Amino acid sequence: MMNDIESFIAEHPNGSFTQSEAWERVKCHFTHETLSIHDKNGKITGAVRIHIRRIPLLGGTVFYAPRGYVCDFHNGEAVTRLTEKVIQLARAYHACLFKIDPMIENNDSQAIQNLVRSGFVHADTKNGYDTVQCRNNYVLDIKNKTEDEIFSAFHRKYRYNIRLARRHGLECRICGPEMLGSFYKLSKETAARDGFCLRSENYFKRMYRELGKTCQLFVCFYQNIPLSAALLVTYAGKSCYVYGASSSSHRELMPNYLMQWEMIRYAISQGSDLYDFQGIPYYWDVTHPNYGVYRFKQGFNGRILDYAGEFDLVFSPGKRALLNRSLKLWGRNPL
Helix, strand or coil, X not given: CHHHHHHHHHHCCCCCHHHCHHHHHHCCCCEEEEEEEECCCCCEEEEEEEEEXXXXXXXXEEEEECCCCEECCCCHHHHHXXXXXXXXXXXXXXXXXXXXXXXXXXXXXXXXXXXHHCCCEEECCCCCCCCCCCCEEEXXXXXXXXXXXXXXXXXXXXXXXXXXHHHCCCEEEEECHHHHHHHHHHHHHHHHHHCCCCCCHHHHHHHHHHHHHHEEEEEEEECCEEEEEEEEEEECCEEEEEEEEECCCCHHHCHHHHHHHHHXXXXXXXXXXXXXXXXXXXXXXXXXXXXXXXXXXXXXXCEEEEECCEEEEECCHHHHHHHHHHHHHHCCCCC
8 A cells, every 4th residue: 555655646746755755764753644545446546644743842743744735636525535534643643733835836726725625724925934845946847858958948158157067077977875975065065155054964864865766966076076966856757956065166167057957967867847946035036145046047947836835734723823932932943
């Protein structure tokens, strides 16, 4: 049964690696439960993998399904049946809240309506950092396209920069776990330069190990010196640029442009429908310090994908209010 659920998620257009069995092993500090629904012939029509975090202060738990549910959100019956199963499970775990951030777009009113009808509250957030998963992504459609077609659509400056990197002898290749230390060193340099929090080295090692063949480590070298690196995850028809890092040295050699192109080429070779550059927080605000993230990704001539954001199913309003107050004091999200 579990293999059937994994296959269903991996082949579904709304599937995500964060709903995979392997991702449960990456998020090993949670308890995990998997639910599914079936049609009259026993065929799976919906599934969700739930990460469960115990909150001692509440005397209960919080449920979270990253990029769940995996189903046809236009099928109101499927959404309702999955939700009913979640409610039943929540009683056993004394859950106060169930949060999802499904792969539905912000303009998909029917999908949003079906979730609300089943009991969810739509948190229509706008801030670039107030959701667990990125709400605003930049994606490149690569289905049935050749490398030449995709490359020729890049901004001419980007094509020039990729060729420039190659002329200067830069080489981007897929590496094994022996290069994770170099990846983490570059990540620390990037975090210090750009001012963001960094996960532990053990987290990246566990992610690389548990995701197996779906996770590739790309490293861009100049004279055998790593200048940039990234972890790319390919799952459910999507290749996702999940983590990236770069050195402050030799930036004039354009390693990041070459690395992105090589990852896109890999995504094409794997038959992916979509290359996901991931988050572009505050892409709408040219004055924001993070606007440069969007500006860089925009040159690859993709499109903005605005997700609907987060939906909360509240089981205990009182405990949920206490959780919100605690999070403000704690300063971090337990999910």
